[in-house]
Amino acid sequence: MTERVPLVVIGAGPAGLSAAAEATAAGVETLLLDEQAVPGGQIYRAVGRANPDRRTILGADYADGAGLLPVLKSSQLDYRPGASVWQVTPEREVFYTVAGKATAVRAARMVLATGAMERPMPFPGWTLPGVMSAGAAQILLKSSGLVPDGEVVLAGSGPLLFLIANQILNAGGRIAGLVETTPRGNLARALPYLPGLLRLPAYLGKGLALLARLRRAKVPYFRGARDLTAHGGTQVEALRFTAGGRTHELPCQILLLHQGVAPNVQITRALGLTHDWDAVPRCWRPRLDAWGGTELEGIAVAGDGGGILGAAASAHQGRLAGLQAACRLGKLNEAERDARTGAHRRALSAQRAARPFLDRLYRPAGAFLDPPGETIVCRCEEVTAAQIRGFVGLGCLGPNQAKAFGRAGMGPCQGRLCGLTVSEIMARTRGVGVQDVGAYRVRPPIKPVTLAELAAMDEDDG
Amino acid sequence: MPNDSRFRRLPDPGRRAVAIVFDGRAVQAREGDSVAAAILAAGIAVTRRTPVSGAPRGPYCMMGVCFDCLVEIDGMPNCQACMVEVREGMRVRLMAGARGPGADLQGSKADD
Numbered sequence: 001m002t003e004r005v006p007l008v009v010i011g012a013g014p015a016g017l018s019a020a021a022e023a024t025a026a027g028v029e030t031l032l033l034d035e036q037a038v039p040g041g042q043i044y045r046a047v048g049r050a051n052p053d054r055r056t057i058l059g060a061d062y063a064d065g066a067g068l069l070p071v072l073k074s075s076q077l078d079y080r081p082g083a084s085v086w087q088v089t090p091e092r093e094v095f096y097t098v099a100g101k102a103t104a105v106r107a108a109r110m111v112l113a114t115g116a117m118e119r120p121m122p123f124p125g126w127t128l129p130g131v132m133s134a135g136a137a138q139i140l141l142k143s144s145g146l147v148p149d150g151e152v153v154l155a156g157s158g159p160l161l162f163l164i165a166n167q168i169l170n171a172g173g174r175i176a177g178l179v180e181t182t183p184r185g186n187l188a189r190a191l192p193y194l195p196g197l198l199r200l201p202a203y204l205g206k207g208l209a210l211l212a213r214l215r216r217a218k219v220p221y222f223r224g225a226r227d228l229t230a231h232g233g234t235q236v237e238a239l240r241f242t243a244g245g246r247t248h249e250l251p252c253q254i255l256l257l258h259q260g261v262a263p264n265v266q267i268t269r270a271l272g273l274t275h276d277w278d279a280v281p282r283c284w285r286p287r288l289d290a291w292g293g294t295e296l297e298g299i300a301v302a303g304d305g306g307g308i309l310g311a312a313a314s315a316h317q318g319r320l321a322g323l324q325a326a327c328r329l330g331k332l333n334e335a336e337r338d339a340r341t342g343a344h345r346r347a348l349s350a351q352r353a354a355r356p357f358l359d360r361l362y363r364p365a366g367a368f369l370d371p372p373g374e375t376i377v378c379r380c381e382e383v384t385a386a387q388i389r390g391f392v393g394l395g396c397l398g399p400n401q402a403k404a405f406g407r408a409g410m411g412p413c414q415g416r417l418c419g420l421t422v423s424e425i426m427a428r429t430r431g432v433g434v435q436d437v438g439a440y441r442v443r444p445p446i447k448p449v450t451l452a453e454l455a456a457m458d459e460d461d462g
Numbered sequence: 463m464p465n466d467s468r469f470r471r472l473p474d475p476g477r478r479a480v481a482i483v484f485d486g487r488a489v490q491a492r493e494g495d496s497v498a499a500a501i502l503a504a505g506i507a508v509t510r511r512t513p514v515s516g517a518p519r520g521p522y523c524m525m526g527v528c529f530d531c532l533v534e535i536d537g538m539p540n541c542q543a544c545m546v547e548v549r550e551g552m553r554v555r556l557m558a559g560a561r562g563p564g565a566d567l568q569g570s571k572a573d574d
């Protein structure tokens with residue numbers, strides 16, 4: 001018998017924890033599934049067990065995440081960490097595995113709060129060991145107190161790059177260079193939208209403080225960098241690039257890349273929902289209503305999985321989704337629900353107003369969307385950008401066909417990491433929009449599951 | 463424990479040491495480490511070789527996206543090392559050269 005639960009929330013970051021908080025407060029029994037071993041999502045990862053020293057290194061915004069944790073004590077909440085969700089159906093069945101044991105539940109309502117992933121930053125050499133996403137270095141610091149030892153180079157674009165550089169300095173790390181790839185024209189395109197950003201005055205101040213700190217620490221700072229290549233044998237040894245009309249080479253033991261974040265749409269894609277292409281931030285997002293509701297009855301999305309707005313906005317979206325779930329499950333009437341939404345909607349509107357500026361300022365350079373031919377795009381199957389262009393020449397129209405043409409997207413990551421790049425390259429090569437090219441279809445199981453786990457589940461059912 | 467890790471640990475009083483076995487060698491991890499963090503701290507940078515050219519790969523995303531960290535844990539192949547926390551006595555092995563989870567068990571079949 002498949003267990004039935006009123007509400008399943010997937011993801012214990014700011015959106016999922018906030019959705020669970022509203023729902024349980026209204027008396028809704030909630031099952032919270034999270035892939036991580038500890039709550040907080042990526043942004044507040046391991047905040048509950050960070051010692052005071054770690055909180056100082058990571059900063060006040062991180063430490064604030066602890067405010068989301070009290071819901072975990074709710075008697076209405078069943079929190080299951082370490083839960084790998086491998087299938088979600090439109091009928092709201094959820095299949096997941098904890099410690100090798102597979103389980104199925106059926107939910108009356110669901111909130112998907114699976115957050116964001118870092119956008120790929122493909123260039124020649126980015127596959128070398130020792131080259132990691134900047135977010136990966138932050139996770140090592142938050143969860144394990146690991147700091148890069150030796151020379152670190154950070155390359156890419158986006159506010160997170162500056163935050164992580166600061167955190168590495170706070171932790172005693174040595175930064176050999178911050179190599180910014182933001183195209184020079186971005187600022188001029190963003191400036192008309194500055195009034196929107198000014199609705200979040202604290203944001204600007206924090207950004208300037210991060211920059212000032214890097215300047216005081218005399219971190220070598222290169223702007224408008226292009227033609228990046230990473231070099232090394234079995235591990236990265238140096239980053240080469242041009243900036244200011246000169247070629248530079250920075251030796252490094254660890255090279256950290258960042259090019260902004262994109263919604264993690266693996267589950268919403270697997271559900272077959274409509275996704276729209278967001279042309280300014282260059283990513284897909286599922287089509288949602290004002291409560292985060294999807295085209296499927298009873299299934300909502302909250303947080304960055306529905307479009308990137310950041311941690312503060314995600315918490316407000318989670319609250320709205322939780323209130324809506326409680327209302328539809330008969331625990332709040334519409335008047336009670338609406339009485340609690342005003343502050344969240346106002347906060348969200350300020351966060352949304354800042355996006356047009358930020359999305360234009362940090363729009364990735366073309367070289368990372370449509371990289372040089374020798375760049376490995378699909379890391380799993382080692383398919384290069386030139387090969388993908390070649391598939392188009394042979395009549396391949398979209399990413400799903402590219403799988404058959406050359407195994408792109410068919411490795412273990414199932415196209416999670418190369419999906420955006422493959423769609424962009426094919427669109428540009430064909431001279432059409434990314435929406436016309438489409439994206440990889442996502443088929444369950446969306447996480448590895450063994451035959452033994454499946455067999456054990458059948459026995460339980462029988 | 464001296465090693466050639468490209469990472470060093472901040473002092474973390476209160477977090478217990480956890481002993482795991484990595485490819486037959488004893489590795490000291492800390493409570494709360496992912497397997498990927500523990501092996502990076504121990505100086506192991508290469509977690510797999512690609513099936514196509516044999517090129518080395520190491521953990522890239524640390525959040526379950528890239529699958530470059532696949533290892534065998536306690537006899538179970540294709541585990542994401544960045545998503546599993548260390549446990550005392552855990553046995554971890556590299557899966558050099560092996561193709562990741564078979565296309566049969568993952569929904570990545572070619573279509574159209």
Ligand code: FES
Nearest residue numbers: 524528529531544
């Ligand atoms: S390091 Fe990317 S999935 Fe583990």
